[in-house]
Amino acid sequence: xxxxxxxxxxxxxxxxxxxxxxxxxxxxxxxxxxxxxxxxxxxxxxxxxxxxxxxxxxxxxxxxxxxxxxxxxxxxxxxxxxxxxxxxxxxxxxxxxxxxxxxxxxx
Amino acid sequence: xxxxxxxxxxxxxxxxxxxxxxxxxxxxxxxxxxxxxxxxxxxxxxxxxxxxxxxxxxxxxxxxxxxxxxxxxxxxxxxxxxxxxxxxxxxxxxxxxxxxxxxxxxxxxxxxxxxxxxxxxxxxxxxxxxxxxxxxxxxxxxxxxxxxxxxxxxxxxxxxxxxxxxxxxxxxxxxxxxxxxxxxxxxxxxxxxxxxxxxxxxxxxxx
Numbered sequence: 001x002x003x004x005x006x007x008x009x010x011x012x013x014x015x016x017x018x019x020x021x022x023x024x025x026x027x028x029x030x031x032x033x034x035x036x037x038x039x040x041x042x043x044x045x046x047x048x049x050x051x052x053x054x055x056x057x058x059x060x061x062x063x064x065x066x067x068x069x070x071x072x073x074x075x076x077x078x079x080x081x082x083x084x085x086x087x088x089x090x091x092x093x094x095x096x097x098x099x100x101x102x103x104x105x106x107x
Numbered sequence: 108x109x110x111x112x113x114x115x116x117x118x119x120x121x122x123x124x125x126x127x128x129x130x131x132x133x134x135x136x137x138x139x140x141x142x143x144x145x146x147x148x149x150x151x152x153x154x155x156x157x158x159x160x161x162x163x164x165x166x167x168x169x170x171x172x173x174x175x176x177x178x179x180x181x182x183x184x185x186x187x188x189x190x191x192x193x194x195x196x197x198x199x200x201x202x203x204x205x206x207x208x209x210x211x212x213x214x215x216x217x218x219x220x221x222x223x224x225x226x227x228x229x230x231x232x233x234x235x236x237x238x239x240x241x242x243x244x245x246x247x248x249x250x251x252x253x254x255x256x257x258x259x260x261x262x263x264x265x266x267x268x269x270x271x272x273x274x275x276x277x278x279x280x281x282x283x284x285x286x287x288x289x290x291x292x293x294x295x296x297x298x299x300x301x302x303x304x305x306x307x308x309x310x311x312x313x314x
Binding site: 023025026028044045077079096099100101102 | 211
């Protein structure tokens with residue numbers, strides 16, 4: 001009976017461990033790589049690269065109208081809203097194709 | 108001295124191990140379906156997630172304000188006919204934000220139910236704005252008071268509940284936009300929420 005209880009407890013802990021809340025992130029920049037399930041964006045604010053997953057539910061828009069994931073190309077300027085536990089683990093909800101960002105002077 | 112040896116320790120039979128494993132697996136599947144899937148992915152085939160309030164966890168979280176006073180309760184007004192009296196002087200605030208292209212920022216004040224604030228903000232170009240409040244007891248409970256595309260607004264606000272109240276401004280253009288906000292009121296604190304998930308408390312002044 002002790003072993004059974006221990007097994008149930010361990011199972012509960014292992015199964016319950018991944019429970020966590022998600023946060024919404026906005027990633028703005030230029031696409032450097034896009035594959036069937038992943039997109040990498042160089043952020044406009046600091047030139048850092050962010051790799052995210054996308055799936056069939058990912059919405060793509062241009063000027064407020066629906067577009068296709070195949071419209072997203074390397075070099076496209078995008079505004080991405082993604083969901084995840086951290087910037088290292090994001091699933092893309094929406095990709096907005098936008099005009100290129102105007103160059104700004106760095107202070 | 109204990110005389111037992113390894114050979115004397117009872118070993119569960121293969122049948123008992125199989126039963127134990129099957130029970131553990133069944134429990135794991137049960138927990139997966141009733142708790143993990145609703146909480147993590149919003150998949151709730153049995154409706155247990157909704158009943159236990161777990162599906163809320165799968166939704167995007169509203170950022171919780173860091174280090175805000177409890178609820179600004181000490182700044183709750185006392186009504187004396189047409190006068191609302193407060194135990195402390197009002198505060199003033201002036202902030203200037205530069206919002207990067209397509210980025211957004213939120214700025215909110217902690218106000219008790221009934222507390223008032225005068226505001227005036229001006230943007231260098233039209234922005235998408237949403238003046239809204241989040242209930243202290245449940246930050247997922249958000250009420251939008253005014254959402255539109257403006258380059259400025261001026262007014263008086265009376266908080267309908269204890270919570271943080273303020274603006275979401277989004278720059279819909281490819282060029283930076285500057286927003287200047289001036290307020291005065293009976294708020295307890297102010298906090299800035301940035302799109303990179305950082306929060307910045309702001310110091311408030313007494314006139």
